[in-house]
Amino acid sequence: MLTPKATDARQYLLPEVVSRLKNLDLIARFIVEGFLVGLHKSPFHGFSVEFSEHRQYMPGDNIRDIDWKVYGRTDRYYIKQYEEETNLKANILVDISGSMGYSSHGITKLEYAVYLAAALSYLLLKQRDAVGLALFSDKIHRYLPPKSTSSYIKFLLSEQSKAEQQQNKTVVSQTLHTMAEKIRRPGLVILLTEFLYEDADKILEGLRHFRYYQHDVIVFNILDPNDRFFNFSDEATFVDMETNEELKTQPFLIRENYRQMVDSFYETLKSECHNMQVDFQNVLTTDQFDQPLMRYLLKRKRLY
Template sequence: MSSLLDPKIMMAIKELSLSAKMTVDGMMSGINKSAVKGPGMEFSQYRSYQPGDDLRSLDWKMFARSDRYYIRESEIETNISIRMLIDASASMEHQDGEFTKIDYARYLAASLAYLGNLQGDALGLYVFEEKGIYSLAAKQDFQHLSRIFYQLEQIKPQGKFTTPVHYKELYAGSKNRELLILMTDLYQTNAEIFTLLDTLTSLGHEVLVFHLLSRNELELDYKGYSTFEDLESGKSIQIDQSKVRQEYQQQMKDYLEKTRTELLDRGIYYRLMVTDEPLDQALRDFLKQRTKLRV
């Protein structure tokens, strides 16, 4: 499986559904469900009876053997809705090698959606475009998963990130608590993405951010280039990479640490993903985060 999880090989597979299946196969299943102790079908453990417990949960066979009252507990699997959030601004078209950041976001989202569907979670989608937010309600069935794959394939990044004036649409979405997974390069001009994240957390949602950067923009290693254009504003600048690389890398390091701290302070999970990294690592991080939702 390790070779199949190489991003370049994954991107060569045109069908999102096939690549997602190949990514998820072999991963540990069942971790992304929250286990709640209570009455159910699958036995979990015994505990001593306490005043107020439902007498129907008493195990009379244990009482006959021990002359003590025990409650028989089971595990109930509780699933929550998962919604993929995709940054569709022009900067996501930045390319390093054979693929762009939006390519990586597509395959990452498809793999996470496939995994969620496998575990029985309801799945939905938000696409953040300059003109507004495309929304696909969360549902749990394979046909709906196919709709998500289709919509991911249709994303064409352009313009700037959605402005806060459109965030009011989020309040008209699901009233239930959701796990929201944002895939973005965090390119913003007026902290609009942080405003979005504050809005989402204020609605009581659990939020994860996968921060997507390419290797060349992380290290300022654009071989043969001296003129750089901002994909969103159209502005260009000429620089000598060799002269500014060291300072650039230090500023990038400081920026990433500040970003990570600000998101963690908001109670938001953050992980930097460089687009030449295997997708399965993002899945493992996702599963680790889901275990924190266990009650």
């Protein structure tokens, strides 16, 4: 099986590097391998997916379940962990609406979301967690319920690789309510989207719906650098990718006001998410993938 060398693995955390790969399975594995290589410098020193399908032997466990090969390597007793012992059920929600197709350079927001979703799926299944997937815009286009069998990764990655940008307008809040009613059993919800075009109160109401059903929630708000900093130069005509409306302006005339407005919007979201115990993180399409993966791992360690 093709795996990156340890000396090269960290480069696969760079979006511009993994985007050269065509196979999403390779992208997912290489991102996770690069992530794990760096964990020895983190609070997760010693973390490994090697024994993710095992747990330590406890008094009362059936000794026939002891994995003697693992004992031979570690001098410790581990037993095989079965599907019904899965730690958590996670649902990854990926926004495929029109505006996710934007890129000022490098990969689009949708491509970044798909790569991150693939890596998270790979990591979750390696840990024997159950993972499901929803692709949405103004409606849910595809939903795969959580499963924890190792073979499920191929099905998930196949669906993720087919994710296509829709022309529909993003209505994240509406979809959040729909999904919250669809998956009432408490678990982990990972939302990959962009909060840029909706009223903050409506977004927060959608997130509260998940919290009402006792879901733990992580929001990765995926932005192009220009979404965040408005680093356009010269006179430009801006075209809304969801409505095709046009606006002609000199970027420098509105840049400062735009940044202040965006900063205020995200500070409100972060503060309110914190109050309802929802993890919120802005992620740029130029950010290395270890940053959101670490955020997920911290959440998982804290809660499960």
